Amino acid sequence: MSGKAPGTPASKIENRTPASTPGGGSKAKEEKIVVTVRLRPLNRKEQLAKDQVAWECVDDQTIAYKPSPQERSAQPASFIFDKVFGPTCITESVYEDGVKNIALSALMGINATIFAYGQTSSGKTYTMRGITEKAVQDIYNHIRNTPERDFTIRMSGLEIYNENVRDLLNSESGRSLKLLDDPEKGTVVEKLVEETASDDTHLRQLISVCEAQRQVGETALNDTSSRSHQIIRLTIQSTLHENSDCARSFVASLNFVDLAGSERASQTHADGTRLREGCHINLSLMTLTTVIRKLRSEHVCFLSISVHSLHS
Numbered sequence: 135m136s137g138k139a140p141g142t143p144a145s146k147i148e149n150r151t152p153a154s155t156p157g158g159g160s161k162a163k164e165e166k167i168v169v170t171v172r173l174r175p176l177n178r179k180e181q182l183a184k185d186q187v188a189w190e191c192v193d194d195q196t197i198a199y200k201p202s203p204q205e206r207s208a209q210p211a212s213f214i215f216d217k218v219f220g221p222t223c224i225t226e227s228v229y230e231d232g233v234k235n236i237a238l239s240a241l242m243g244i245n246a247t248i249f250a251y252g253q254t255s256s257g258k259t260y261t262m263r264g265i266t267e268k269a270v271q272d273i274y275n276h277i278r279n280t281p282e283r284d285f286t287i288r289m290s291g292l293e294i295y296n297e298n299v300r301d302l303l304n305s306e307s308g309r310s311l312k313l314l315d316d317p318e319k320g321t322v323v324e325k326l327v328e329e330t331a332s333d334d335t336h337l338r339q340l341i342s343v344c345e346a347q348r349q350v351g352e353t354a355l356n357d358t359s360s361r362s363h364q365i366i367r368l369t370i371q372s373t374l375h376e377n378s379d380c381a382r383s384f385v386a387s388l389n390f391v392d393l394a395g396s397e398r399a400s401q402t403h404a405d406g407t408r409l410r411e412g413c414h415i416n417l418s419l420m421t422l423t424t425v426i427r428k429l430r431s432e433h434v435c436f437l438s439i440s441v442h443s444l445h446s
């Protein structure tokens with residue numbers, strides 16, 4: 135979401151009830167896409183620069199845009215989402231209230247994807263790190279509390295950097311991986327390394343390896359700006375020990391997608407490599423918008439993260 139009047143009219147943002155209990159509730163099946171917004175607080179640099187707050191949380195589903203006095207042509211506007219989290223909200227609340235049910239639905243065999251989308255420096259990586267950690271905790275709590283089932287968790291990580299797909303668990307290969315169409319599995323990434331996590335500590339280590347390998351660079355808006363889209367995928371398989379009326383075997387994917395942020399070169403002051411990266415990022419985000427609109431088959435949480443400031 136950009137710092138000027140957003141382009142998506144409120145009429146196009148549907149007001150939906152958030153999904154219910156993981157996998158089990160009927161709403162989880164009805165609701166395919168849940169959109170929540172988190173506004174981050176102004177950081178120190180923005181406070182020192184006396185940046186203005188551009189967005190206001192009207193209630194827990196509505197945010198309002200307040201144009202600055204300099205933006206004479208922009209009109210105030212409000213937008214409704216499944217859930218809005220204000221700048222004082224901690225990541226745990228965002229997870230518990232907006233994401234947990236969706237993340238845990240993968241334990242019941244429902245594919246789920248949690249996206250963080252927003253402009254550069256709006257807090258996507260900050261939020262996704264916290265959410266991924268909370269989801270790992272909950273997944274392993276569920277496994278400990280479900281002794282009647284055997285679980286296997288496999289994990290892979292990739293980034294899309296300047297339109298090349300890189301394996302974050304095998305970055306030394308330096309190769310750009312190919313996308314293939316598999317008649318049964320759909321789109322697959324050829325030769326992507328997938329590790330089986332032995333426990334939660336091992337899974338956290340694998341996730342850290344991916345984060346350490348990701349392309350990060352400094353821009354005028356973010357000292358540690360992600361320059362690629364990152365996808366961490368957990369494939370969760372579970373089997374019941376004994377015969378029962380319940381479904382005996384589940385397998386589902388849980389994707390954590392931390393997108394690179396949309397950016398304006400005039401604000402990031404990008405040139406050379408950073409400018410080229412920015413062009414790829416913006417173009418791929420536009421394409422993704424089309425994909426999201428057409429996506430109907432998965433249970434998706436779309437976390438839109440917003441910068442809570444206007445640059446003065």
Ligand SMILES: Nc1ncnc2c1ncn2[C@@H]1O[C@H](COP(=O)(O)OP(=O)(O)OP(=O)(O)O)[C@@H](O)[C@H]1O
Nearest residue numbers: 174253254255256257258259260356359360394395
């Ligand atoms: N909710 C928050 N509370 C406090 N600080 C935050 C919050 N969200 C983000 N930050 C801080 O804001 C800065 C930018 O956050 P982050 O790098 O996560 O943004 P981003 O959207 O991932 O940016 P980019 O698209 O450039 O990668 C970081 O210093 C981060 O620690």
